Structures are given as structure tokens and as C-alpha cells.
Amino acid sequence: MARWGEGDPRWIVEERPDAVNVNNWHWTEKDASKWSQEKLKELFIGQKISSDLALVKITDVDKLEGEAAINNRKGKLIFFYEWNMTLSWKGRLVGASDDYEGKIQIPNLSEENDLSEVEVLVTLKDSTPEGEVVKDFLHHQGCHNVRDKLGEYVRSLKEEFSKGMILPKKDSEEGKEKDQINCLSSGFSAKVQMNNVAKTASKKSAGGTFDTDTLNMSQTFQCMGEEFYRAMTTTDMISAFTTAPCVVEPKVGGKFELFNKNIYGEFVELVPDKKIVQKWRLKDWPENHFSTVKFVIEQQEDHTLVKITQTGIPKSELEVTKENWGRYYWDSIKRVFGWGYFM
Known part of the structure; x- marks a missing residue:
């Protein structure tokens, strides 16, 4: 029996190899979830955040839950992404030998929130005076670095992954494609x-x-x-x-x-x-x-x-x-x- 949500292929609209989306009239969607997961891991794993006070490295992406997609709506691109992330970090004070570990939680990365509104929550595994200093450093300077990386992800999603979704119109140049991209966000939540x-x-x-x-x-x-x-x-x-x-x-x-x-x-x-x-x-x-x-x-x-x-x-x-x-x-x-x- 064909059931919604069980991957019945009859419900899936596939790309037709023989079709042409003339003047981008047809509404199409491209799943960006897997690409986004790989991109976010690439951006964060190994990232170093340093100053004269402390040196911290992002060691892993422990949790990455959510989805992302791009819709071509009559020649305009609509971006949808929503992620809940947890990163692991390890760091020390400059000149010290003891390492400290903790987590960075990013619970609300989505197109509904400006990057300045995205929460970046820093926790410390074992609280010590020096460890709290490293945590405080991450809370202040590190949050800016994390938001910068999130900004790189969003830009890559809109400029890199979306390439080819808007086909050149008749008598137009392919180079004009970028000018046609219009990022629309819902700005609302639902119940x-x-x-x-x-x-x-x-x-x-x-x-x-x-x-x-x-x-x-x-x-x-x-x-x-x-x-x-x-x-x-x-x-x-x-x-x-x-x-x-x-x-x-x-x-x-x-x-x-x-x-x-x-x-x-x-x-x-x-x-x-x-x-x-x-x-x-x-x-x-x-x-x-x-x-x-x-x-x-x-x-x-x-x-x-x-x-x-x-x-x-x-x-x-x-x-x-x-x-x-x-x-x-x-x-x-x-x-x-x-x-x-x-x-």
C-alpha cells in the first residue's frame, strides 16, 4: 500500500533527464541536507580560535540535526535551513600545560533568525579557575568566530550549492543567473x-x-x-x-x-x-x-x-x-x- 512518509517512489518528483525547465517556470526543489552536513563539519572541525590569552580548537561535531532545501520558485530561489548543532572543543591558556574541554551548542540556526540572533552556548566539562577563563574567552571572542563560520555556510548554500538551479533564460547570459537569486525567508514559526x-x-x-x-x-x-x-x-x-x-x-x-x-x-x-x-x-x-x-x-x-x-x-x-x-x-x-x- 502506498503510504505517505515511507519513501514510496510514486510520491517522489524526480529530475527528468529529457526535460527542460523553460524560463524556470516549473517549481523545483533541491535537498541540501547532506551537503550542508558535510559543509558544516568541514567549516568547524579543526577550527582554531586564539588570542594572547587562550588557544581553543574545535575537535568534533557531536550533533547535527535538521534539514536544508532550496526551492526555485519561478526564477527566484527560496532557501530553507534549520539546524541544531553541538560542537566539542579543547583549549588551554597561553603558556599553560593543562587542557580543558567542553561543548558549544547552536540550537537555532535557521533562515528565520539573523546570524546575530543565533544562540552560541558554551559549557565547560570540569570547572576550574583556569578552565572558567578559557570558557569565558570562548563565550566572548569565540562566539564571533562561530557566527563567522555559520555565515560562511549560509553564503556557500546560496552561492555554491544553488548553482544551476536557475537555468539561463532564452536570449540571456548565464552570468546573469546570480542576479536573479532572491532569498526569501518565512520569518515566522508555527504550531x-x-x-x-x-x-x-x-x-x-x-x-x-x-x-x-x-x-x-x-x-x-x-x-x-x-x-x-x-x-x-x-x-x-x-x-x-x-x-x-x-x-x-x-x-x-x-x-x-x-x-x-x-x-x-x-x-x-x-x-x-x-x-x-x-x-x-x-x-x-x-x-x-x-x-x-x-x-x-x-x-x-x-x-x-x-x-x-x-x-x-x-x-x-x-x-x-x-x-x-x-x-x-x-x-x-x-x-x-x-x-x-x-x-
């Missing part, structure tokens, strides 16, 4: 609320009887209600956050096909900027079985609240469905449109 309502029913299919459940979700977006409505009903915007071609007929009875036809259905009700109701199914669900998805869009003073109810989910698919609304819809919408989340 996704998902509550599973225990409503169970029995359905019959060609394969027999099965139980169904209902899923309730609510999501806050930093956008206008009409923008979210368009994101769920227009071909360009849906193709953007699903990173795949799609079919969308935004009218009652109109069909939609997403993720290479792995999700499909039809529109049951459309109230512009207010409500969307769909018959919705995953390709490998029991034959001819559709769930019903209802989006209620509530425009607030400074954001939009969307309440989603999905009824008729095969009970065996409930947890996977809940997880992947977040992964393939909400998280992707955040990254592509920059509408963000609230903490």
Missing part, C-alpha cells in the same frame, strides 16, 4: 494542532468490511484567507507545494489529481475564500472508497485559521494520514510560500 476524533464506522468494499475514522486538524497561516483558498484550488500554487504536475478543476464536480495521481477526487462544495469540500482518496485505499475533506477558512485580524475535518479514513491509514498532512501539505506550504507557523 500545528491535530486532534484525532474517535468516530468509527464500518464500510464495505470489494475486499470486505473495514472501519473508518475521522481526523480533525487546525492550522494557522500567516496569510490572507483568499491566499490559502487559491493555494488549494489553483494549478500553479498546488504544483508549487507538491513539487509535481497536477490537475485541478476548481468547480463543483471538478476533478483534482495530485502527487502523480496518487491522490485524487473531486470538489463537492466551493465557497470562495471561506470553505472547500472535497471527495478525497489515496490511490491504494480500498477500491472506490473516498473520504470527505472539509476546509473551513477563517480570516483573523493578523492571520488565517484553517479548520480541516476528514471523515471516512480507513482506520488502518489514520496515523499515516495525520502525519503526512503535516509533512506533504502544511510543512511544504510553509517552506514554499513563506506563510510560516506560530510557536
Whole structure:
């Protein structure tokens, strides 16, 4: 059964070797996570921080959790990165023979924070008077060196790794590519609320009887209600956050096909900027079985609240469905449109 989040290749939009992204119209995404991990380790491991007072060396990257990606949005690059790092250090006072060890924690490196706002927390393994002096040196001078290295990573991500993502347009020079790069950041945080309502029913299919459940979700977006409505009903915007071609007929009875036809259905009700109701199914669900998805869009003073109810989910698919609304819809919408989340 094709499940969201389990690496089903039918959900993955791959590069087509025979395709040409004419005038950069198609929305593409490039995963920068592995490259970023290698780049950050290269920048930090072996880095020396010294002065007339102390000499410190970064010996290892103990923890490096997070992800990074670049989206080509109609000729503009949108950068997304979020990392939680822990570095090991060893150092001594100049002229002394005793070494001291500790950690440097960087919990919030992301495009949402200016580098000056990135936390650099220094700890000492064994506290001694001389060790505290080394720690204090790192806390003051060392933090600037660490932020400089983080700045090198961000610049490399935007200038080195992103090369080739924006193709030269017809009658334009390849050298103009750099001028087209526009780094967009969301600047927001998010809180996704998902509550599973225990409503169970029995359905019959060609394969027999099965139980169904209902899923309730609510999501806050930093956008206008009409923008979210368009994101769920227009071909360009849906193709953007699903990173795949799609079919969308935004009218009652109109069909939609997403993720290479792995999700499909039809529109049951459309109230512009207010409500969307769909018959919705995953390709490998029991034959001819559709769930019903209802989006209620509530425009607030400074954001939009969307309440989603999905009824008729095969009970065996409930947890996977809940997880992947977040992964393939909400998280992707955040990254592509920059509408963000609230903490």
C-alpha cells in the first residue's frame, strides 16, 4: 500500500533527464541536507580560535540535526535551513600545560533568525579557575568566530550549492543567473494542532468490511484567507507545494489529481475564500472508497485559521494520514510560500 512518509517512489518528483525547465517556470526543489552536513563539519572541525590569552580548537561535531532545501520558485530561489548543532572543543591558556574541554551548542540556526540572533552556548566539562577563563574567552571572542563560520555556510548554500538551479533564460547570459537569486525567508514559526476524533464506522468494499475514522486538524497561516483558498484550488500554487504536475478543476464536480495521481477526487462544495469540500482518496485505499475533506477558512485580524475535518479514513491509514498532512501539505506550504507557523 502506498503510504505517505515511507519513501514510496510514486510520491517522489524526480529530475527528468529529457526535460527542460523553460524560463524556470516549473517549481523545483533541491535537498541540501547532506551537503550542508558535510559543509558544516568541514567549516568547524579543526577550527582554531586564539588570542594572547587562550588557544581553543574545535575537535568534533557531536550533533547535527535538521534539514536544508532550496526551492526555485519561478526564477527566484527560496532557501530553507534549520539546524541544531553541538560542537566539542579543547583549549588551554597561553603558556599553560593543562587542557580543558567542553561543548558549544547552536540550537537555532535557521533562515528565520539573523546570524546575530543565533544562540552560541558554551559549557565547560570540569570547572576550574583556569578552565572558567578559557570558557569565558570562548563565550566572548569565540562566539564571533562561530557566527563567522555559520555565515560562511549560509553564503556557500546560496552561492555554491544553488548553482544551476536557475537555468539561463532564452536570449540571456548565464552570468546573469546570480542576479536573479532572491532569498526569501518565512520569518515566522508555527504550531500545528491535530486532534484525532474517535468516530468509527464500518464500510464495505470489494475486499470486505473495514472501519473508518475521522481526523480533525487546525492550522494557522500567516496569510490572507483568499491566499490559502487559491493555494488549494489553483494549478500553479498546488504544483508549487507538491513539487509535481497536477490537475485541478476548481468547480463543483471538478476533478483534482495530485502527487502523480496518487491522490485524487473531486470538489463537492466551493465557497470562495471561506470553505472547500472535497471527495478525497489515496490511490491504494480500498477500491472506490473516498473520504470527505472539509476546509473551513477563517480570516483573523493578523492571520488565517484553517479548520480541516476528514471523515471516512480507513482506520488502518489514520496515523499515516495525520502525519503526512503535516509533512506533504502544511510543512511544504510553509517552506514554499513563506506563510510560516506560530510557536
